[in-house]
Amino acid sequence: MTAAAVGLSHSPLIGKNDPDPEVLVRVDRAVEGAREFVRAHDPELVVLYAPDHYNGFFYKEMPPFCLATEAHAVGDFGTSAGPLSVDTAAARALARGVLDRGVDLTVSARMTVDHGFAQPLEVLFGGIDKVPVVPVFVNGVATPLGPVGRVRALGTAIGRAAAELDRRVLFLASGGLSHDPPVPVLDGAPPRVADALIEGRPPTPEQRAKAEQRVVQAGRDYAAGSTAMIPINPAWDNRFLDHVENGELAEFDTWTVEGMAGEGGNSAHEVRTWIAAFASLAATGPYDLVSRFYEAVPAWIAGFAVATAKGR
Numbered sequence: 001m002t003a004a005a006v007g008l009s010h011s012p013l014i015g016k017n018d019p020d021p022e023v024l025v026r027v028d029r030a031v032e033g034a035r036e037f038v039r040a041h042d043p044e045l046v047v048l049y050a051p052d053h054y055n056g057f058f059y060k061e062m063p064p065f066c067l068a069t070e071a072h073a074v075g076d077f078g079t080s081a082g083p084l085s086v087d088t089a090a091a092r093a094l095a096r097g098v099l100d101r102g103v104d105l106t107v108s109a110r111m112t113v114d115h116g117f118a119q120p121l122e123v124l125f126g127g128i129d130k131v132p133v134v135p136v137f138v139n140g141v142a143t144p145l146g147p148v149g150r151v152r153a154l155g156t157a158i159g160r161a162a163a164e165l166d167r168r169v170l171f172l173a174s175g176g177l178s179h180d181p182p183v184p185v186l187d188g189a190p191p192r193v194a195d196a197l198i199e200g201r202p203p204t205p206e207q208r209a210k211a212e213q214r215v216v217q218a219g220r221d222y223a224a225g226s227t228a229m230i231p232i233n234p235a236w237d238n239r240f241l242d243h244v245e246n247g248e249l250a251e252f253d254t255w256t257v258e259g260m261a262g263e264g265g266n267s268a269h270e271v272r273t274w275i276a277a278f279a280s281l282a283a284t285g286p287y288d289l290v291s292r293f294y295e296a297v298p299a300w301i302a303g304f305a306v307a308t309a310k311g312r
């Protein structure tokens with residue numbers, strides 16, 4: 001089996017609240033490098049690990065992970081709406097393989113996903129329906145969260161199961177690194193907000209537009225430094241990338257939920273997608289990092305990273 005991995009930060013503020021042109025040039029160059037890497041790998045299957053931001057998963061039932069045998073995107077923040085081209089047979093095989101290896105997994109036969117899934121597919125493949133994909137939701141937003149070691153176990157089990165498919169696979173992670181966007185929190189939320197987070201009633205277009213405008217404004221405030229949000233933490237982000245580069249994934253088992261939020265902000269847990277993807281690649285054999293890019297981009301509320309790796 002030939003396997004590769006890409007880690008890619010997402011931000012719904014890309015194109016809506018952009019940083020200085022020289023930052024954009026550096027990011028674009030890194031993203032184009034990832035596109036070339038993916039083109040050269042020419043994956044027959046993409047296993048996409050991404051979080052959700054209360055568009056598909058709600059507190060009525062909030063699984064730590066969920067693998068989809070079918071999925072459609074809501075089209076938030078201007079990303080595409082509609083079905084992803086899920087490889088249902090491969091998804092079922094991976095779900096079976098994960099459960100057989102003793103890792104509990106929720107399966108969805110109709111998963112709703114947001115920009116966390118749609119953006120990396122658009123950026124790397126030109127659309128949400130261009131490549132056979134198995135979407136895997138990894139909760140990185142809605143506390144309480146379990147130990148990071150369980151994410152690594154999930155990624156390892158998926159990697160081993162994927163190896164049995166005997167296809168060229170790309171493990172793709174969407175999210176992170178350090179960042180603290182104004183995603184609502186259930187704890188202490190006013191009853192109307194709590195009800196929305198629990199029940200997940202679809203917002204009206206007006207409600208969605210208002211919520212998205214709030215995030216855009218937060219990006220402006222973050223960039224201006226006039227905010228109480230936890231700052232982007234380049235030292236923490238680079239420590240994270242060092243461990244990924246060196247294949248020291250077991251190190252993340254010692255990281256705590258509280259420590260990660262304290263150092264990297266409440267959405268730093270999105271790095272769980274990276275841990276899952278690189279654990280999947282590591283489960284197929286030793287890997288080498290091919291490229292690594294990092295830049296703190298407050299306008300996007302993102303410790304923005306792009307990394308590519310392939311099995312030896």
Ligand SMILES: O=C(O)/C=C/c1cccc(O)c1O
Binds near residue numbers: 215
């Ligand atoms: O409000 C949301 O749905 C998400 C916002 C956001 C902002 C910046 C970086 C991210 O990873 C996000 O999900």
Ligand SMILES: [Fe+2]
Binds near residue numbers: 010051053176
């Ligand atoms: Fe996010």
